[in-house]
Amino acid sequence: MARILVVDDAAFMRMRLKTVLGEQGWEVLEASNGVEAIQMYEQHKPDLVMMDITMPEMDGLTALRAIREKDPNAKVVMCSALGQESTVIEAIKSGAKDFIVKPFQPERVVDTVKKQLG
Amino acid sequence: MQAGEALSGLFERKFKIAEIALSHRTPAELPEILGDAAEPVCASFYQIRGEIPGFLLLIMPIDEVNAFLKPLLGDHVTEEAMADSAFGEVGNVVGSAFLNYLADYYRTYAAPTPPQVFRDMVGALMGSLAAVFVAEGQEQVPVVRTVFTQESEKLSALLLWIPYALSLSELRK
Numbered sequence: 086m087a088r089i090l091v092v093d094d095a096a097f098m099r100m101r102l103k104t105v106l107g108e109q110g111w112e113v114l115e116a117s118n119g120v121e122a123i124q125m126y127e128q129h130k131p132d133l134v135m136m137d138i139t140m141p142e143m144d145g146l147t148a149l150r151a152i153r154e155k156d157p158n159a160k161v162v163m164c165s166a167l168g169q170e171s172t173v174i175e176a177i178k179s180g181a182k183d184f185i186v187k188p189f190q191p192e193r194v195v196d197t198v199k200k201q202l203g
Numbered sequence: 204m205q206a207g208e209a210l211s212g213l214f215e216r217k218f219k220i221a222e223i224a225l226s227h228r229t230p231a232e233l234p235e236i237l238g239d240a241a242e243p244v245c246a247s248f249y250q251i252r253g254e255i256p257g258f259l260l261l262i263m264p265i266d267e268v269n270a271f272l273k274p275l276l277g278d279h280v281t282e283e284a285m286a287d288s289a290f291g292e293v294g295n296v297v298g299s300a301f302l303n304y305l306a307d308y309y310r311t312y313a314a315p316t317p318p319q320v321f322r323d324m325v326g327a328l329m330g331s332l333a334a335v336f337v338a339e340g341q342e343q344v345p346v347v348r349t350v351f352t353q354e355s356e357k358l359s360a361l362l363l364w365i366p367y368a369l370s371l372s373e374l375r376k
Contacts, residue, residue: 095289095291095292095295096284096285096288096289097275097276097285097288097291097292100279101275106268128212136344139299140316140317141317157231165299165300166209166295166296166298166300167302167303167314167315168299168303168304169303169306169307169313170306170307171306172314185302187209187213187295187296187299188209188212188213188296190212
C-alpha cells in the first residue's frame with residue numbers, strides 16, 4: 086500500500102485529502118507545517134508528499150527544497166491556492182513533480198497521485 | 204470573477220458576484236464600513252506580502268456560517284475548531300484566486316500569510332485594521348468590496364481587499 090504524506094495547516098483540508106486518498110486504499114500521514122513535514126518525511130519515507138505552500142513555521146516551498154536536498158528522489162506534489170505563475174515556476178524549479186491549484190476536483194488529485202506512483 | 208469561480212469550485216454549487224465596488228475611506232470610517240458595527244461576524248483574515256501589500260478579509264454574518272459550511276463539513280460543522288479551519292481555508296482559496304489574478308495580470312507577486320479566523324463584532328475587527336493604517340500615517344484607505352451570493356441558500360459572503368496606498372501606485376505603474 087502506498088503511503089502519502091499530506092502537509093497542510095488547515096485541519097479541514099487534511100481531512101478532505103485524507104478522505105479522497107483513503108478511498109483509494111492509500112495510507113495517509115499528516116503534517117501541519119513544513120517543519121513537521123521534514124521530520125515526518127525522514128521518519129516514514131512516504132512514497133509521495135502533497136504539500137501546501139502558505140503555512141506557519143515553515144512554508145511549503147522551503148520544506149520542498151529541504152526534503153529534496155535530503156532525498157533527491159523525493160516525489161512532492163504542491164497543492165496550494167497560491168497558483169500565481171511565478172510561484173508555480175519556482176515550485177517546479179525547486180523539484181516539485183506537479184502543482185494542483187485549490188480548489189481541486191477529487192479526480193484531479195487521484196489522477197495526479199496515480200501518475201506519480203506509477 | 205476568479206474568486207467567485209474558486210468559491211463555486213470549492214462548494215460545487217453556483218455562487219454569483221452581486222457587487223464589486225472600489226471606495227476610499229478614512230481609517231475612522233472602517234469600523235462602520237459594513238453598516239452596523241455591532242454585528243457579529245466570522246472573518247478569515249490575512250496580510251498580503253510581496254509587491255502589493257495590504258489585507259484581505261472574507262466576512263460573513265456569524266449566524267450564516269454553519270449553513271454556509273454545511274456542504275463542506277456535513278456533521279462536523281458543529282465542531283467550532285473544524286468550522287473555523289474550513290472558513291479559514293475558504294478565505295484562503297477565494298482570496299488567493301483574487302491575488303493570483305492580480306499578480307499574473309500585473310506581472311507582480313503577492314503572497315498571503317496563513318489565514319487567521321476571528322469571530323467578533325465587525326466594528327472591533329475593522330477598528331483593529333484602522334489602527335494599522337493610522338499608525339502608518341495613511342489618511343485614505345482604498346477598499347475593494349466584492350459580495351458573493353448563493354441564492355438557493357440565501358447566503359452572502361463579502362471579500363474585502365484593503366491595500367496600502369502604495370500598492371495601488373505600484374499597480375498603476
